[in-house]
Amino acid sequence: MNISRKWLEAFLRQPLDTHDLTERLAMLGAPVDSVERSHAALSGLVVGLVKDTQPHPDADRLSLCTVFDGQDDYQVVCGAPNVEAGKSYPFARVGTVMPGGFTIEKRKIRGLTSYGMLCSAKELELGEDAGGIMELATDADPGTGFLEAMALDDECLEIDVTPNRPDLLGHKGVARELAAGYGIQFRLPAIEGDYPSVPAPVRADGAEGTTGGVRVAIEDPEGCSRFLGAVIRGLTVGPSPEWLRSRLEAVGTRSINNIVDATNYVLMELGQPLHAYDLTSLHGPAVIARRGVAGETVLTLDGTERTVDGDMTVIADEDGAIGIGGVMGGETTEVRNSTRDIFLECASFQPSRIRRTRSTLGLSTDASFRFERGVDRWAAPDALRRCLEIILATAGGTLDGDPVDVWPEPTNPPRIFLRPARVRQVLGEEIPWEALEQYLVAIGATVVSKPDDGRMAVDVPGWRPDLREEIDLVEEVARMHGYQNFSSELRPFRVGSLPDATSDVAARAVRRGLSAEGLYEVVTMPMHRGEGAESVPLLNPLSAEEAFLRRRLIPGLVREVERNWAQGVRDIRLFEVGTVFRMAGPGERPEEEIHVAGLISGRRHPRHWTDGGHSGDCDQWDVAALFRRAVALANPAATVQVEGGSWVAVSAAGSVVGRTERIDADAPPWAAPVYGFEVVLDPAERQSQRYRALPETPGSTRDVSLVLHQDATAEAVETAIRATRGTRLESVEVLSEFRGGDLPAGSRSVAFRLTFRDPERTLRDAEVDKAFRRILQAVQQQVGVAPRAVDGGAAEE
């Protein structure tokens, strides 16, 4: 909402400081988004007094003026016929930048030098009149700033009005809030010009009435609760007077003609949208608010043919729909320059119906914006009279009969009961009864105190449709008391009864663990292209590339790998913890899981000069380790197994909850291979670690190289080793692998180190040797694998 400082000053009858105004509006709940100086482009102009004017010796139409700017006299050559000595004009001296952006320079015109320019209204973009220099009706001293002298030095404040406060969508509402804040009175600004007094609208019986020969009817009382109208005949459509034009321009509304400007003025001042019809174009003549008929069309003022439906309220005459109620009028009944007689509408439309209508039509207007937030229907007669007065003052004509007020089911604004104890319960401070009354009166409510039952009855003002319940009044009390005036002392409190969400605890542990592995966390967009029927589609996606919710994290991470390659970065280590989605049954909530994924590519360690620059690149064994770490953190109950050339994590229930992947990406030739993993995060609470006693006896180790034939796996060997009972085996470790030499083709030699320990006593060599032999026999029997050579003897641990 654009607010003019000068317009507010006219309400409050006192000068306002823009900075102070900005502070106050913020603290009242209407923060100022921006402040723009009106006519900022004219700030270089001054009032110039023409002391003398002579004809140009060499040109008939030019005159030679002596212009005084309060300090010096300047010779100015002027082409306009109307310049007179002794009068003041807008003067642009040499160096002044004009609204079009050009700079006034010293210029020779027909042999004589002109030091500056006297300007017309058109040159200053203040009007269309290019014929003559703009004569200033001012007694300001020469040299005074032009804007200041002409009272054009205004500021336009763009205030951010929350949807609950339609009353702030007009200057009067803002002035009312400020007056309450300053503790002063406010009044409507006077209308300039002469006009007869306008009688109060006369209530019609039922849903129909007449005024000036026009039938006014409400056939859709739900959509249009109140409809006021009046007829003015014999007016003259023309440009608006300066005061009206400058008020509208100050808030960024273009002046059109005196009739449209009058309705826009009332819109910006009181927040009530009105509409003027060309009376001769009205069939009947009648104006009827009724539901639209499906398929019916209206040619709206913007020249578009719109199809209406039965949920919309249309304005119709005897022949059909001529406008969309509360949204936009129609072209066929538009006020033209030739219009002499008008019908003026001032009506109240139902907010949610207007919202649906403008949404269906894709047509948001100043009127619909206000009606969908709620316009004060009890103030409609005042708005109508205000608009009629301005039209009569600026366009002449006479009112034909009393205005009519069709209001089939009159209502009153609600009465709400406020309990001071409730105020204290919510706000935490005792606010005296008198202060409560004072605050509520300041916002325009009528307060009927009922001290006997401890409540006050509050009749809320019609311009505050947001005040419906007691809590709404509590907020008003807090607002008028000033949020800054409440204590902010931290008091004792009861802690909540809930523990931390286990999934969040687990996710945090995963993030810490994976970043400790040298991976960087990323956050990517969860909207992707689809991946099969289980992807959840969006109804209104931002683009085709983002039309589905992700099923997995890896594709998003691959894009980030490519981004790094595009920047010439080769060593990439990323992980993400994020939500993925999968279609459930039709109409059902999609299934959500938290996944953990990581990608690595490039050197295993940062380059160091001791490596001779030859640190190896990451391979599948690096991702295998990261994967095991991620599974231990994210899904500790799962076990890692080999499946189809990669590793998978399998849950206790037997389902795959994670896997590693060799990634095919669009890689530049210098890039290293990319390895990835993805694991489902198990949100269950983690078991805490238990203390295990550290061994106090020495262990014995035995190393053995086993020749594994093509079908034998290290895992099978280890299983067989561990399965041998009664050996006091503590651990098995793979030391090395060897292929070739004198080994049979397809075989390899794998060296294992076995550690034995008894927690109670030191094992004797003979016992260890015996156990070791039993294990080797078992491996031979179960896996068919025999030692290449036994590196006997006890190795010290």
Add this chain to the structure above:
Amino acid sequence: MPTTRHDVVQQLQARLAGVDSMDEAALEREHVHVLGRKAGLLTAALKSISQLPIEERRTFGAELNQLRQRFESAFEARRRTLSQAVRSQEDDVDLTMPARTTWSGGIHPVTRVIDEIVEIFHRLGFAVAVGPEAETEWLNFGALNFPPDHPAMDMHDTLYLDVGGDPPEGERMLLRTHTSPVQIRTLQASPPPVRVVIPGTCYRNDTFDASHAPAFSQIEGLAVDEGITFVDLKATLIHFAHEFFSPDTKVRFRPSFFPFTEPSAEMDIGCLLCGGSGCRACKGSGWMEILGCGMVHPNVLKSCDVDPERYTGFAFGMGPHRITMLRYGIPDIRMLFEGDMRFLSHFGE
């Protein structure tokens, strides 16, 4: 052995001057020769003091002790010099060469901000609650006191999901526009006292540009109990601002509107860039909007079967992405959704 005390001192001083040029072997020999416990020159001289007349003992003794200290420090200094020289000769190492490093890794800056915020509220008795990102219209709007067909919806440009079926009004699935549905879920699941903070991803139908992202994080807070008031709301959030930003951060509350709180407020802090004098970042006001908050609306409590006459509460919500940008001076929100290793490593641990 020198005969006079003067000779002794002179001889020792001459030897002291030679220490600085000795090699390792000579140094050790000299140590024994001068300070040796059995036959050291100085040791012997000190032993001889007892045979001197009383009046000479003190001066000569002091002189010898001083000499002994000078010898000790000269030997020590020479040993240090020799050992350094030997070491660098043996290894020939340039210790200014770079050290061996490992990949450091790091938690995302937005996650860090979230963790830090959560930590502050943990200390104030709040626990972490979470909820689904795909929600019903009812939990995202209706239960939170959004009237149907109300302009308040304009503040929430919503992404809807196409999950098939023909869900009735209110049951349509959408991507939550705020973390507030978790308020409802939490209150429905557990009776007051409730104190939770709710971090999570939210979605809006916003074009991805320098200051908007279609998916972004939010942290919501909720405290419901008997006796919770607007004063507690202010006190808690001022405490947060002082902990998170700095203890001298200026804070102000001004009226605002959210359907699910009343009274509602915005909390501003003194502009982090200009300190309050007014700049482009704060639109000249000297203040920066940090979070929205308010007293939980009675209708929200009612939709969770919590008696609003008995219980009151406050709620607040803030955007960690925006706070991250303010804190680290990041100019474009899109950088926070990119995995640029160079950017991320600025925030490494």
